[in-house]
Amino acid sequence: MSVAAVAAPPAPEALAFDAAGRSYGAFAALAGVRLSLSPGEHVAVIGPSGAGKSTLLGLANASLAPTAGSVRVLGQDPARLSAPALRRLRARVGTVHQRSHLVAQASALENVLMGRLGVRSALATALAVWRRRDREEVGALLDQVGLGAKLFERVDRLSGGEQQRVAVARVLYQAPELVVADEPLASVDPTRSAEVLELLLEAARGRTLLLSTHRLEPVLPFFPRVVALRAGRVLFDRRRGEVSAADLERLYRTGPEAAPEVAAPEAT
Amino acid sequence: MSGTRAAVPPRPFLLRLPGLGLLLALALAWRLSEGDLAALFAPAARASFADFARGFWPPASSRDFLLSLGRPLAETVAIAACGMALALALGAPLALLATSPQVSAALGGRAGKGRRALQLAARGLLALLRSIPEVIWALLFVRAVGIGPAPGVLAVGLAYAGVIGKVFAEILDATPRQAAAALAEAGASPARAFLFGLFPPARPVLLSYALYRFDCALRTSAVLGIVGAGGLGQQIELSLKLLRPDEVATEVLLLLVLVGGVDLASVWLRGRLERRRSLLPEGAAGLLRTAAEALAVAAAVALSAWLLDLSPAALAGAEARAGALQFLRGLWPPDLGLAALRAEVLPACVETLALSVLGTALGAAGGLALALAAAHRLRAAGGERDAWPGRALALLLAGLARAGLAFARTLPELLWALFFVLAVGLGPFAGALALGVHTGGVLGRLYAEVLEEVPPGPVRALRQAGATPFAAAVLGALPQAWPQLLAYTLYRWEVNIRASAVLGVVGAGGLGRALHVSMGLFDDHRTATLVLAVLALVTLVDLASGLLRERLGASFTSRASTHP
Numbered sequence: 001m002s003v004a005a006v007a008a009p010p011a012p013e014a015l016a017f018d019a020a021g022r023s024y025g026a027f028a029a030l031a032g033v034r035l036s037l038s039p040g041e042h043v044a045v046i047g048p049s050g051a052g053k054s055t056l057l058g059l060a061n062a063s064l065a066p067t068a069g070s071v072r073v074l075g076q077d078p079a080r081l082s083a084p085a086l087r088r089l090r091a092r093v094g095t096v097h098q099r100s101h102l103v104a105q106a107s108a109l110e111n112v113l114m115g116r117l118g119v120r121s122a123l124a125t126a127l128a129v130w131r132r133r134d135r136e137e138v139g140a141l142l143d144q145v146g147l148g149a150k151l152f153e154r155v156d157r158l159s160g161g162e163q164q165r166v167a168v169a170r171v172l173y174q175a176p177e178l179v180v181a182d183e184p185l186a187s188v189d190p191t192r193s194a195e196v197l198e199l200l201l202e203a204a205r206g207r208t209l210l211l212s213t214h215r216l217e218p219v220l221p222f223f224p225r226v227v228a229l230r231a232g233r234v235l236f237d238r239r240r241g242e243v244s245a246a247d248l249e250r251l252y253r254t255g256p257e258a259a260p261e262v263a264a265p266e267a268t
Numbered sequence: 269m270s271g272t273r274a275a276v277p278p279r280p281f282l283l284r285l286p287g288l289g290l291l292l293a294l295a296l297a298w299r300l301s302e303g304d305l306a307a308l309f310a311p312a313a314r315a316s317f318a319d320f321a322r323g324f325w326p327p328a329s330s331r332d333f334l335l336s337l338g339r340p341l342a343e344t345v346a347i348a349a350c351g352m353a354l355a356l357a358l359g360a361p362l363a364l365l366a367t368s369p370q371v372s373a374a375l376g377g378r379a380g381k382g383r384r385a386l387q388l389a390a391r392g393l394l395a396l397l398r399s400i401p402e403v404i405w406a407l408l409f410v411r412a413v414g415i416g417p418a419p420g421v422l423a424v425g426l427a428y429a430g431v432i433g434k435v436f437a438e439i440l441d442a443t444p445r446q447a448a449a450a451l452a453e454a455g456a457s458p459a460r461a462f463l464f465g466l467f468p469p470a471r472p473v474l475l476s477y478a479l480y481r482f483d484c485a486l487r488t489s490a491v492l493g494i495v496g497a498g499g500l501g502q503q504i505e506l507s508l509k510l511l512r513p514d515e516v517a518t519e520v521l522l523l524l525v526l527v528g529g530v531d532l533a534s535v536w537l538r539g540r541l542e543r544r545r546s547l548l549p550e551g552a553a554g555l556l557r558t559a560a561e562a563l564a565v566a567a568a569v570a571l572s573a574w575l576l577d578l579s580p581a582a583l584a585g586a587e588a589r590a591g592a593l594q595f596l597r598g599l600w601p602p603d604l605g606l607a608a609l610r611a612e613v614l615p616a617c618v619e620t621l622a623l624s625v626l627g628t629a630l631g632a633a634g635g636l637a638l639a640l641a642a643a644h645r646l647r648a649a650g651g652e653r654d655a656w657p658g659r660a661l662a663l664l665l666a667g668l669a670r671a672g673l674a675f676a677r678t679l680p681e682l683l684w685a686l687f688f689v690l691a692v693g694l695g696p697f698a699g700a701l702a703l704g705v706h707t708g709g710v711l712g713r714l715y716a717e718v719l720e721e722v723p724p725g726p727v728r729a730l731r732q733a734g735a736t737p738f739a740a741a742v743l744g745a746l747p748q749a750w751p752q753l754l755a756y757t758l759y760r761w762e763v764n765i766r767a768s769a770v771l772g773v774v775g776a777g778g779l780g781r782a783l784h785v786s787m788g789l790f791d792d793h794r795t796a797t798l799v800l801a802v803l804a805l806v807t808l809v810d811l812a813s814g815l816l817r818e819r820l821g822a823s824f825t826s827r828a829s830t831h832p
Contacts, residue, residue, distance in 0.1 A: 063453045083378060091455030101450035105468040107546035114464050118455020122463050129548045130555070154545045174454055 014039045014074060014178050014208035015060055021068035021232075022055050029055040030232045031068070037208055039177070042201075044219060045212040047229035048252055053212040054182055056229065060210050061093045061180040062086065074177055091118025094176035096200065098183040100163035104156035108147060108166050111155055112138045115174035141169045145199050161192040165199060172203045179204045181211040185219070193218055216248070294629050300622035301696040301777065308692060308701070316691045323513030327521055334518070337503060341522060344499035346572035347417050347489035351424025352482050353569045358397075358429035363436035364462075365390035374445040375461045376452030390433070398430025399806045402488050403682065403770035403780075404799065406497045407787055411795075412592040417576040418583060420497030424485050435477055443470040464547075472541045479534035483527050490523055491680045495773060498576070501683075508686045524678050598792030602800055612782055613801050619696050620778035620805060624768040626700040628761045631707025635673070636753070638708065639715035642669035646741050649724035650731030662737070673716075677709025681767045685776040696777025703764055703771070714756045715749075722748045754820055758813045765809040769802045779805070 017035040021028060030052040037043055045053050058064035059071045062078040070077060076089055094115075102111045113128050120128075128134035135151075142148050145165040147158075155163055164184060171179060184200055185193040193215075200211075201222055213219045220226060226243050228235040228251050235251055236243070278284075297303075307313060365386050369379050377383065402423050409419030448465030452458070456465075493501025500519060507515035549558045573579075640646075644666035648659075684702035692698050719741070727744035731737070735744075746753075772780025779802055786794035 061453055063449075087376070087455045087457060089455075090453055093453075095450065095453050097446070097450060099446075101446040103447040103465055103468050103547070105471070105544075105547060106464075110464075110547050114451055114456075115454060117451055117457075117460045117464060122460045125460075125464070126548055129546075129550075130552075152545055152550060176454075 012075075013037060013072065014041065015210065016072040017056075017059070017069070018071070019069035020059060020066040020071045022052075022059060022064060023067045028232050030059070030229075033069070033234055035227065035234065035237065037210065039208055040206060041225065042204065042209040042223050043211070043225045043227055044223035045210065045227045045229060046214070046216060046220075046251070047235070049214065050231075051229040052232040053229055055232075057095075057180050057182045057210065057212055060178070061095045062090050063095075087118055091116075091174070092176050093178045093180060094171035094174045096164070096167050096171060096179070096181040096184045098186045100155070100160070100167060100187070102155045102163055102166055102170075104154070106155065107152050108142060108155055108158070108169075109135065109138050109151045111166055112141060112170045112173045115170040115172075118174070138169070138173060141172050142166070144172070144202075145169045146195075159189070160187045161189050161196055164188050164196050168196070168199050168203050176207065178208045178210070181209065183212055183214065185213065185215060197222065293625060297622040297625035297629070297700075300618060301626045301700045303626060303697055303700065304692070307697065310692075313691045319511075320513045320687070320691075323511075324517040326514065327517035328512070328514040329518065333515065337500070337519065337522065340493070340498075340500045340503045341526075342575060343417060344486065344489045344493075344501075344523075345526065346575045347420040347424060347492070347497070347499050348482060348485035349569055349572040350421040350576060350578060351428060351489065352478070352485050354421060354425025355428035355432050355481070355485075356478065358425065359394075359432035360436060362390045362394055362429065362433040363440065366394060366433060366437040368437075368441045371440060371445060371466070372458065374449040374452065375458040375466065376449075376456070377458045391437075394430045394433040394437075395807075396430070396803075397426050398434065399766075399803050399810075400427065400799065401766040401770050401802070401806075402427040403492065403495055403773060404783065404802060406492045406495050407773070407783065408595075408795075408799070410496045411787060411792075412595045413583070413588050414591065415496040417498035418578055420489055420492040420499065421576065421578060423492060423497065424488055427488075428481060428485060432478070432481060436474060439470055439473050439477065440466065443473075468547050472538055475541065476534055476538050479530060479537065483530045483534075486526055486530065487523070487678070487680050491682045494682055494686075504683055505686060508683070508690070511690075520675075520679060524674070527678060595792065598790075599796040601793065602796035603791075603793035604797060608794070608797070613779075613797060616772075616779045616782045616798075617801055617805055620765070620768045620780075621809070623696045623699050623703065623771065623776075623778050624761060624765040624809070627703025627768065628707055628757065628764050630700065630704030631709075631711050631760065631764075632757045634704060634708035635710070635712035635715055638669045638673055638712040639719060640738070640741055641665050642673060642712065642716040643719040643741070643745075645720040646722070646724070646727060646745055647737050650728035650740065669712075670716075673709045673712040675709070676705050677713065679706065681706045681771060682774060685771050685774050689775050694775040699768065699771035699776030699778060702776060703767060706767075707760055707764060711756060711760055715753055718749045718752045718756070719745050751820060755817055758817050758820075762806075762810050762813050765806055769805065 013036045015035065015037040017033045020033045020035075021031040023029065023031075033056065045056060047053055055064065059066055060073065062073050065079050070079070073089060074092055076085075078086055078089060081089060103114065106114070110129060113125055113134065117125055139148060139151055142151055142165075145168050147162060147165050147169070150158065150162065155166055158166065164187070167184075179200075181200060185196060188196050197219060201209075211219070211223070220240060220243075224240055225238070226240050227237045228243075228247070230251055236247055238247075367387070369384065369387070372383060373379055405423035405427050406419050409422045413419055413422070443466060445466060447469065448461045451461040451465040489497075490500040490504070493499040493503070494505050500523065504516060504519045507513075507519060549555045644663065647662050647666065681702050684705050685699055688698035688701045692701065722745045724745075726748070727740045730740040730744045768778050768780075770780040770783075772778045772782065773784050775781065779798055783795065783798045783802075786792075786798060
């Protein structure tokens, strides 16, 4: 069964933020964001910590609901969906987190198989552990991320970089239309981050990708479009070639308005 | 802290308000539970202690006697097994309902008024189930379904469901939930996110707690015999009443072996879970093995039920139902006549409260003394250059203290009460002593663990400055361990108020005696009143203890932050 079979009528945009905002009590983590991504587009979100990157990504993968404006994910408004419809939508969005959010006690194989829990029952997922066809499929994906030998390894015995590879393999197995990656390189050894990024880009080929990062040099060259957030607002949204050093200086400058009064609760 | 304020040294703890309050409470408790040093050291009491102590060795080992214990022992294990099965079947689903809203949010559930109401209802039911002590549940069920092992199973099942449900919910609340939230983000339903994301990290903790509870269930079911619910307890009571300490020794040893066996099994199982590489068994062999283990557990429970003659017909047949219904109808309305309340219920409540305070205080004092001896790692800190006879002696002392603590806590309060009633006579003082000895065993072990976990730096420094091991332990470790020790003591007080409410069943004072009488007289209205009184008292003590713990925690953290 292909995931595309349950897709909604074709939408022109993979993601559409219309004056979207999200507040936690009196604190506005994100306000008045207008943003649209066409299918297949790869976009990087940059900005200082507390700028609202994680909140933006939480809205994009339908795990958060906006408190102002609206967000359409793959053409649907998550706020208006019934619980089962929301789950079907979420099954079409894959997420890679900053730190590994894998199940520590489970093997790499089991963690990857959990990628399809949105469309497969618990029993079928458990049975897949012993089915040769599923094992081979997962084995091939783990081979692809360079972890073929660790199929039966518990993930809490893997390094940070290896865990991120498992997470990438899980997204590959989920086969989503939209991939959201929240600082995927933050817990990866810097010498290994280029490889993990490459794998992630490979996994996102042909899909829409929204990735946040605070490290610019290793990441930006691979993204044609850059969105900059500062204090919960979009500072600029440009082609990569048009981003100037002055723009970045303006983005990361520590000014009076740079320090938010309240520590931003990151939506992780 | 500023130098000017330090000019007036603070008064010692016992001369400040909380300390004075504590002293007053202890003095009141001593008076109200008829504390009597003369009775404790009277020649008759001394003689009965000595006789008993001498009689313990050698334990009875005649073939007939050992054979006669086979059935009660099997019954005790079977009651514990069936009771635990019932407790898990009731407690685990309630725990799921009682988890905090954050957990269900992480699993992708939508928070609604209905969910919140369910959570509150589950928490209330769990609180009710665990506020009535096992022995009182057993007394009620003996009245409802008749003498035999069935009331024992039901009592363990209901009382433990309350505890297990509460603790399981706390464990699930404390389990990291990012992994489950990530699954929910990928579209998994709450049930699937729970099974694959939240249950796996919680599993070792849940398992180890369930095994610890099984350990408790064995001890409890050994006691329930005293109120007519079968098992080893009946034998121990008999041996005590017949003044045959050698038999008691054998019975207690058997109980120790049983409980120790469960402890070992728990360690082994947790180690195995820790070593596993995956959630589900890997190959066909692993799958078979897991299936076989599950089958073995199910078979053990079924065998236990068969041994105890627990059939659905016996439990829910027409006759049993009629008896239970009649009893339930008799409970309503409770007897709330003011005269009776004033003449009987209130004094019994006061006596129970006094009993619990005195017992806890005695246990804390004795436990602390033995814990200081038992905390060997503490003694060893900085003592590397001691002469070997001193070190060997300390090691021996630590071993003896640990054995003493284990012995004191293996025998439940009710059995100690049977013994002390013989030694110092009927009344609440016997109950306080019994409570003190058992509590000392429990608290002593916990205290020793805390003392051994304390950072050894200060102790080592004091030793190197020439302090004796005892002084170094008292001055170097106690101040660090203090908040934790107090918290454990208060927790134990919550347990002890439940225990004090039943000690009267064997003549050791408090509400239990009144309950025993009203049950014997088939005065069901009075019984209902007394059960309500127990509920009220337990709830009150839980609240007071929680409040005190909170205050202590607050004051200690604030002090810690002012003393870097």
